[in-house]
Amino acid sequence: SQQGEEDPQALSIQEGENATMNCSYKTSINNLQWYRQNSGRGLVHLILIRSNEREKHSGRLRVTLDTSKKSSSLLITASRAADTASYFCATMGGGADGLTFGKGTHLIIQP
Amino acid sequence: DAGITQSPRHKVTETGTPVTLRCHQTENHRYMYWYRQDPGHGLRLIHYSYGVKDTDKGEVSDGYSVSRSKTEDFLLTLESATSSQTSVYFCAISPQGINTEAFFGQGTRLTVV
Numbered sequence: 001s002q003q004g005e006e007d008p009q010a011l012s013i014q015e016g017e018n019a020t021m022n023c024s025y026k027t028s029i030n031n032l033q034w035y036r037q038n039s040g041r042g043l044v045h046l047i048l049i050r051s052n053e054r055e056k057h058s059g060r061l062r063v064t065l066d067t068s069k070k071s072s073s074l075l076i077t078a079s080r081a082a083d084t085a086s087y088f089c090a091t092m093g094g095g096a097d098g099l100t101f102g103k104g105t106h107l108i109i110q111p
Numbered sequence: 112d113a114g115i116t117q118s119p120r121h122k123v124t125e126t127g128t129p130v131t132l133r134c135h136q137t138e139n140h141r142y143m144y145w146y147r148q149d150p151g152h153g154l155r156l157i158h159y160s161y162g163v164k165d166t167d168k169g170e171v172s173d174g175y176s177v178s179r180s181k182t183e184d185f186l187l188t189l190e191s192a193t194s195s196q197t198s199v200y201f202c203a204i205s206p207q208g209i210n211t212e213a214f215f216g217q218g219t220r221l222t223v224v
Contacts, residue, residue, distance in 0.1 A: 042216055044215075045212040090154075098169065098203075101154040
């Protein structure tokens, strides 16, 4: 079963605006990760936030984690056309059994 | 691509035939994974491996088997392909170990007709 659920499923904004995507999950986690997938390509890791962290930054990316609400958000600031992609959250429970992914948010940046 | 090569990249096969997909890594990373990606489902774990001959089932393992006789190769086999196994298959590694980021291959698009 799907652990994470992204919201919204699709998002279209103008270049230069900020994009916010949300992720909710169901069970306890060791960490939560965000990935980007360009059309027809593999997934690219963006950022990992551990369960004892509340916020993390990487360049134009800001991720928050609220374990009490079992939710996370990904903020992309000053969006660019190249940010057009699908974004997935994925949780890791602490074992060797890999990541559990949500269904993704498809982000379109209008020039 | 973190030194991950998937082969073939595209394959069309007939229902009932066996199919083997290969994932090859250039480093000796211990943890390897096979996922499938379908519209409306995101990525789902099929099987994973934590070392040579050490494998385990994921969420959607029915109809699939895996083998890992060498560290660098992780094979996914569909014993008798069905149309429901039409999907894009991704291999991934976790170079830093469990509970760390994964690096994905480019995927194999499999169509079962």
